Amino acid sequence: MKFTKMHGLGNDFVVCHRKEPLSLDVFELARKVCDRHLGVGADGLVFIQPSEQADFAMRIINADGTEAEQCGNAVRCVAKYYYDRISGARRELTVETKAGLQKVWMEEDKEGAAMVRVDMGPPVLEGRKVPTVLDKDMVVDEPVTVEDTTFHFTAVSMGNPHAVIFVEDAVQFPVENWGPRLETHSLFPNKTNVEFVTVHSPHELDMRVWERGVGQTMACGTGACASLVAAVLTGKAERRATVHLKGGDLQIEWNEEDGHVYMIGPAVTVFEGEWAL
Numbered sequence: 001m002k003f004t005k006m007h008g009l010g011n012d013f014v015v016c017h018r019k020e021p022l023s024l025d026v027f028e029l030a031r032k033v034c035d036r037h038l039g040v041g042a043d044g045l046v047f048i049q050p051s052e053q054a055d056f057a058m059r060i061i062n063a064d065g066t067e068a069e070q071c072g073n074a075v076r077c078v079a080k081y082y083y084d085r086i087s088g089a090r091r092e093l094t095v096e097t098k099a100g101l102q103k104v105w106m107e108e109d110k111e112g113a114a115m116v117r118v119d120m121g122p123p124v125l126e127g128r129k130v131p132t133v134l135d136k137d138m139v140v141d142e143p144v145t146v147e148d149t150t151f152h153f154t155a156v157s158m159g160n161p162h163a164v165i166f167v168e169d170a171v172q173f174p175v176e177n178w179g180p181r182l183e184t185h186s187l188f189p190n191k192t193n194v195e196f197v198t199v200h201s202p203h204e205l206d207m208r209v210w211e212r213g214v215g216q217t218m219a220c221g222t223g224a225c226a227s228l229v230a231a232v233l234t235g236k237a238e239r240r241a242t243v244h245l246k247g248g249d250l251q252i253e254w255n256e257e258d259g260h261v262y263m264i265g266p267a268v269t270v271f272e273g274e275w276a277l
């Protein structure tokens with residue numbers, strides 16, 4: 001199986017372009033390929049597949065073998081892959097994901113990294129649709145208790161679930177300690193991605209993430225979108241901000257006119273390889 005190793009701000013993927021579906025267990029394959037000691041090493045295995053509605057479809061399987069509905073950093077990577085090899089000079093592309101159709105624009109290259117703009121669609125805020133057991137219209141600043149510590153979270157779905165928690169200092173926050181316990185808390189029957197966020201100014205946020213099915217990663221595109229939406233909902237930020245992540249910055253905008261969230265960030269190709277099936 002030929003693959004390309006790619007990353008978006010250090011959130012890394014093994015990208016595989018298949019015209020035919022693989023006849024083997026792709027979830028087991030993801031676990032093996034993503035293993036950082038015994039495999040290629042990645043946060044996820046991503047398939048580019050044919051689509052009837054878009055230029056191509058993307059499927060993302062987390063390192064633990066669970067499938068996610070959406071992945072912002074992977075969308076930028078697959079768009080770069082398709083643009084470099086397939087689309088010719090066409091800069092506007094469409095991608096089908098489990099969370100819906102997305103429009104992507106290839107912007108200028110900066111020092112080897114393509115900048116990619118993605119329409120991530122509207123956030124879903126209804127408590128019943130965001131996979132929590134809370135039966136509310138919106139889940140904003142709700143308490144969640146782990147042992148004797150209570151956090152307050154805002155639930156935002158960008159196709160995949162996020163619990164955004166505002167903290168004093170996201171950069172120093174012990175993500176590895178609280179992340180796994182919040183990811184698997186009984187409030188989140190489908191588990192959740194967890195973002196720890198500090199708002200420095202209405203246009204600047206620090207974010208650290210514990211990703212569902214992966215662990216702490218260097219960046220999360222959908223997490224950055226969810227964090228800005230949560231910061232706007234709680235009156236902490238304006239609709240356009242820079243989100244600083246471990247791996248670098250994303251520009252996020254929650255557009256007032258169409259209600260969609262737009263993300264701009266880099267996508268990088270690292271190397272090509274072949275995995276013996």
Ligand SMILES: N[C@@H](CCC[C@H](N)C(=O)O)C(=O)O
Pocket residue numbers: 011062067068069070071072073074160161193211212213214217219220221222223
């Ligand atoms: N890194 C991603 C999100 C990947 C999926 C996530 N782990 C989930 O299970 O929802 C991003 O950049 O959005």
